[in-house]
Amino acid sequence: MPEMSSQPLAPATIAVTAGRPARVQGGPVNPPIVLSSTYVSQGTPGDELLYTRSGTETWQDFEAALAALEGAACPAVVMGSGMAAVAAALAAVPHGGVLVVPRHAYQVSLGFADDLAARHAVEVRRVDIADTDQVVAALDGADVALLESPTNPMLEVADLPALIAAARERGVRTVVDNTFATPLVQRPLELGADVVLHSVTKYLAGHSDVVMGALLTNDPAIEAELRGYRTLHGAIAGPMEVWLALRGLRTLHLRVERAQANAAELARRLADHPAVAEVRHPSLPADPGHDRATRLMGGYGAIIGLRPAGGAAAADAVVAALRLWVPATSLGGVESTLERRRRFATESLTVPEDLLRMSVGVEDVEDLWADLDQALRAAAA
Ligand SMILES: Cc1ncc(COP(=O)(O)O)c(C=O)c1O
Structure with missing residues (x-):
């Protein structure tokens, strides 16, 4: 992204300019799609690209652009679908832990929470996300809170600043599903949320031709945790899909x-x-x-x-x-x-x-x- 010393770039400018190749004479304006499952490498591996399940150039461009839009300190972590992002984010609930979820939220996210409850003895507390007192009461003793606002499909609106602040006071990790709002309408990391997740499938890619997800955080330790999860579980997005999503993001x-x-x-x-x-x-x-x-x-x-x-x-x-x-x-x-x-x-x-x-x-x-x-x-x- 070009540096402009005087003022921060507006979201519209970030959407158009972020994640482009360096300006060099004769170079492309758009990043190339790199179709390679592996990279030339020998000896002790360092920071270089090695194998596409753990990283590839095409992801990096999208990850930089989305992080700039969400105002995230760390690059986004692109995932194979929004549900892969949900699964990675909710992996932070320990066996026997407590997860707070909205009573109305994307139905498969709620199904995932129920599956955690059944398989890992997780206690799931369903709350009316618009009722701040009820949510705050449910945060006591919780490990992770999945917040969605506006909710799918009921369009309830949460007081995200109040909920995120209450969760921080209690040491509860907040995961905000920002799919409906997009970073143009709300930026939960700026309110202190620990993780933002997206179904990139929806507005970010925007053309109903891609299934993809993404996670964002300001905390390098959480970023490393999420990248590690992605590499271990293998729920990765293909370079073609990520390239299409970056093209969609431009508008x-x-x-x-x-x-x-x-x-x-x-x-x-x-x-x-x-x-x-x-x-x-x-x-x-x-x-x-x-x-x-x-x-x-x-x-x-x-x-x-x-x-x-x-x-x-x-x-x-x-x-x-x-x-x-x-x-x-x-x-x-x-x-x-x-x-x-x-x-x-x-x-x-x-x-x-x-x-x-x-x-x-x-x-x-x-x-x-x-x-x-x-x-x-x-x-x-
Ligand atoms: C709010 C929300 N979060 C997550 C998802 C899951 O995303 P995906 O379908 O990309 O797995 C969806 C899908 O509809 C959604 O609406």
């Missing part, structure tokens, strides 16, 4: 800005739609997370929770009637997608049966609205 600020603006506008219109029972988006003044998000976040995100009038059958009918919106799981791509979350038997039972999780993309907002409006009307008829 993160543009995509997030547009998707958030689209989401806020659609949420505002949905709140007045006759075929809508409830809409959740932190941008709405009546949303339970609005005040906190306004105070703590640099945006409201681009995920909407929608409960059409008429229950789960109406929600399924809306999905079926949409033409532009893509019925699909996952989120954070340039295209708008949605799904009824309780179609998964594994989703938390406190998530309403009729909740549609909508990932708003970067299309024209009027086209998105016209499609939604006709689908809601068709489902209601």
Whole structure:
């Protein structure tokens, strides 16, 4: 990244400039993809690249760029998926230890916590992440707290500064899943979080063509622990995927800005739609997370929770009637997608049966609205 002495670079500039090769006459502007499983090496190994499961050039470029965006002191640790990142971060819970998790969070992260409970006698405490007193009480005697805000799919907003401070006082390691917010909207390491994790699959890569994860920390000892875990467990990302993710990252600020603006506008219109029972988006003044998000976040995100009038059958009918919106799981791509979350038997039972999780993309907002409006009307008829 170019050095500018007078002022720190803005996130948009970091997204475009970080992780590029050194400027040399005739050199490439983008890093090359190095497809090599091994590196020339003999004698006692030093710091050089040796074998791709433990490190490769293409990772380093992405790891530097993401660390610059999150404001991390250490390079990111890229992983084969967001779940590989969750597994690596939660490996810090000792056998017989205590893990605090949100009652609503990415369902597979919660499944992973349950698996830890079953196999390693870990006590899992599920909390309402928006209820600060409840979370702080659960931190007593805990080892690790997985914090997710806004939560998937309920969009609850946590008081991250208060929770991170309370965890630090009690010696509890905090792992913040920053997938929904992205580093453009909140940077938990600056609040004192120990680890930030991402499903890079979502906004960071941004084009629904890559599955990848990443971990970030300011603590070199934790970074070494996470890198060691990755090498031992082998959950690595391929160089092609990492290169694609870095290309996606170049437009993160543009995509997030547009998707958030689209989401806020659609949420505002949905709140007045006759075929809508409830809409959740932190941008709405009546949303339970609005005040906190306004105070703590640099945006409201681009995920909407929608409960059409008429229950789960109406929600399924809306999905079926949409033409532009893509019925699909996952989120954070340039295209708008949605799904009824309780179609998964594994989703938390406190998530309403009729909740549609909508990932708003970067299309024209009027086209998105016209499609939604006709689908809601068709489902209601
Ligand atoms: C908030 C959140 N964290 C983690 C994950 C897991 O990421 P991946 O699917 O890349 O393994 C997801 C996936 O949907 C997610 O939404």
